[in-house]
Amino acid sequence: MESLKNKVAILTTVANFELYEKTSSLFPEGIRSFVIDGRNGMHALHSIFYMFKKLKKEKIDWLIMVDEDVIFKNSQAVFELIEFMKRNEYSVSGVRDGGAIKHRNNNPYALNTFFSILNFKKVSKLFNTNEIIGNQYINKGEFEEDLSQLVYGFDKRSLYEPYYCFYFWLRRKGEKILFLNSKMIEEENEQISNEVFAPNGTSLLIHTWYARSYGKNEKHTARIDKVLKQISFASNPRKPIIFKDPMFYIKMQIFKTVKKIKMKLS
Structure with missing residues (x-):
């Protein structure tokens, strides 16, 4: 286990450092921690590209990507999950962005980025920014798989999140995705947070959502603190x-300004 930990790191793109200081205390022990400061608006696909740039020399085999509003219940179980992924040749694991979470009814063939584990060593060798950007599309019937177990709505053709191209690119490269089970948690007659489980049924974590609202919005602050x-x-x-x-x-x-000018000229 110690030899594995030396090759594992955890990365969080942080918009709310007050919340990160609390939740990061529950991160898996014995591994390196990295943060991308997202207070300038960096997140999602931009964060993914930036992490490959900054971490390429860190000798990381497996990278845990997690948001600061994720609260680990059994953080050490992630190492068992990584071993499972190694044995079964999965390159990435996480929760579907459609059908698995009540308020995320988007594409079921891609992950939501709040939590995932990536075979960083392998994917780094394949990494190509232009290739990834060029994969933001869906061919009808391309990723057909059994979605009958999903209990919430989804849209197979959704391109809602710009970062979907990263997961579509991986799939088109022949890399395997391990989709983790999730269930909603009842919170004072609402269902906002979701619990995530390892393949063996172990509860890994709770994703509380709305990290940016922590310390600013009374409702969400109280809910996360609970x-x-x-x-x-x-x-x-x-x-x-x-x-x-x-x-x-x-x-x-600058990018937005140039885009607006081009739209007006066209």
């Missing part, structure tokens, strides 16, 4: 390596 109070915290807080692209916000503003 989950946190049910978990035993580690004594030592994380001291991650933090990455930030200081020019990201400016680059995005």
Whole structure:
């Protein structure tokens, strides 16, 4: 197990550091922690591209990608999940963005990025930004698989999230995705948070959603704190390596301005 931990790291793109300081105490122990500072708007596909750039020399075999509003219940079980993925040659695991979560009715063939485990070593060798960007499309019937177990709505043709291209690209490369089971949690007559399970049925974590609202919105702050109070915290807080692209916000503003000009000219 220790030899595996040396090859595993965890990455969070953080928009709310107040919440991260609390939830990161529950991260799997004995592995390196990295943070992408997302307060300048970096997230989703931009974050994925940035992580490959910043982590390519870190000698990481397996990368756990997790949002700061994820609360681990059994963090050590992720190592068993990684071993399962290795044995069965899965390149990535996570929860579908359609059909598995009540308020996510989008594409069931792609993951939601709140939690996933990636064979970083293998995928890094395949990584190609232009190829990935060019995969934001769905061919009718291309990814047909049994979706009968899904209990919520979904749209097989959805391109709702720009980061879908990353998972479509992996699938078209022949890489296998392990879709994890999830169930909604009843919270004062609402269902917002979802619980995620390993293939053997072990409860891994709870995703509370609305990280950006923590500390700002009374309802969501109280709701997340209620989950946190049910978990035993580690004594030592994380001291991650933090990455930030200081020019990201400016680059995005320039990109948007150029796009608007092109649209007007056309």
